[in-house]
Amino acid sequence: MSTIVHIVCTDPAHGVNAWLQRWAIAHAHDAQVHILRDAREAVGGDFLFLVSCHQIIGADVRARYRHTLVLHASALPAGRGMSPHVWQILEGRGGFTLTMLEAVDALDAGRIWHQIEVEVPPNAVCLEINERLFDAELTLMDWALDNAATVQPREQHGEPSYYRKRGPADSRLDPERPLAEQFDLLRVSDPERYPAHFEYRGRRYRLRLEPMES
The missing domain is CATH 3.40.50.170 (Formyl transferase, N-terminal domain)
Incomplete structure (x- = not known):
């Protein structure tokens, strides 16, 4: 069996x-x-x-x-x-x-x-x-x-x-900080369920990180 x-x-x-x-x-x-x-x-x-x-x-x-x-x-x-x-x-x-x-x-x-x-x-x-x-x-x-x-x-x-459980707010980036300081947050953010995003000039923007191979 x-x-x-x-x-x-x-x-x-x-x-x-x-x-x-x-x-x-x-x-x-x-x-x-x-x-x-x-x-x-x-x-x-x-x-x-x-x-x-x-x-x-x-x-x-x-x-x-x-x-x-x-x-x-x-x-x-x-x-x-x-x-x-x-x-x-x-x-x-x-x-x-x-x-x-x-x-x-x-x-x-x-x-x-x-x-x-x-x-x-x-x-x-x-x-x-x-x-x-x-x-x-x-x-x-x-x-x-x-x-x-x-x-x-x-x-x-x-x-x-x-x-604790992560939510959408945990994938929010700060547009005033250097990208290098937030790279780990950007790369672990699920692009479908909890996409990385930031707010700037009255709008919210989504970021998707994809490697561009040479």
Whole structure:
């Protein structure tokens, strides 16, 4: 009997969906993979992966699966909360840790299964950063399927820190400041959902950063 895998990604417009669909096709020979938009569709199976899932997954749903796992882009317990990889790049870091952990009632507080490091070049823009993140997420999902029988989850240790949810105002640039000082904000701003923008002479303008290769 093949492994039953459900993935909850609540945003159908999220860029990760193309990666998830590709992963589902790649595993068609050894798993029944279904991408869900709502946790109410999660009827049970072997694995429940929560990828860009913005719903609370209660114990009743988790109990239907052998493993319910979350992907989170920080070295937990530091960086719990929302958009951790974006906040870390804005802090000047050259990458982030991607963590696979067990889902529990408390936010991002479950036992850690595995972690990998994701490097982000200082000139990478939003699309390129997301590609590295999504590739790493698929790598961890592969790891979970391959190592579930032998994994030894470990508890989180240390004082947790939290990032708040980002909104449109967090992508606002200051037209009076040099571009170089705001380059990281410009390159992490999602051009579709939270575009970089600034207000000048009574109007608001959108900025889209795209590399122009020579």
